[in-house]
Each structure stands twice: as structure tokens, then as C-alpha cells.
Amino acid sequence: xHEHGEMFTGEVAERLGVHASTASRHLAQLESAQxxxxxxxxxxxFYTLDPDKIRAIAAFLQNKFM
Numbered sequence: 700x701h702e703h704g705e706m707f708t709g710e711v712a713e714r715l716g717v718h719a720s721t722a723s724r725h726l727a728q729l730e731s732a733q734x735x736x737x738x739x740x741x742x743x744x745f746y747t748l749d750p751d752k753i754r755a756i757a758a759f760l761q762n763k764f765m
Contacts, residue, residue: 700735705747 700706703714712722726746729735734752738745 700746700748701753705738705745707743707745711746 700711703710706714708723708726709719711726712719715722726735726744729746730737734749734756735746736749738747
């Protein structure tokens with residue numbers, strides 16, 4: 700998602716070489732953790748990273764381990 704921007708579940712699965720159900724489960728976990736933003740278009744869900752959350756995690760880790 701970071702490299703390719705918004706993608707739907709099938710695209711994520713194809714790029715990772717995993718089954719769509721596997722990608723869907725992992726994306727659901729990222730959604731639950733609010734690390735991705737989700738946009739619905741009909742039955743499709745499109746995912747993008749939430750850059751503010753990613754930056755916050757990176758800053759936390761940098762402060763914690765530096």
C-alpha cells in the first residue's frame with residue numbers, strides 16, 4: 700500500500716502472492732488497528748495506509764529504541 704497507493708483486496712493478494720481470503724483477514728486487522736483507511740465502492744473495499752498513524756508509530760519506535 701505504501702508503494703502503490705489505494706488498492707482493493709484482490710490487488711493486495713495478487714501482489715503478495717496470497718489467497719484473497721488471507722489478504723482480507725490481514726487487511727481487516729490493519730483496519731481494526733486503524734492503520735489503513737477504507738473506502739467502499741459497491742462490494743469492493745479499497746485500502747490506503749493512514750500516514751498519520753504510521754508516522755506516529757515510527758516516532759514512538761524511534762523514541763523507544765534510540
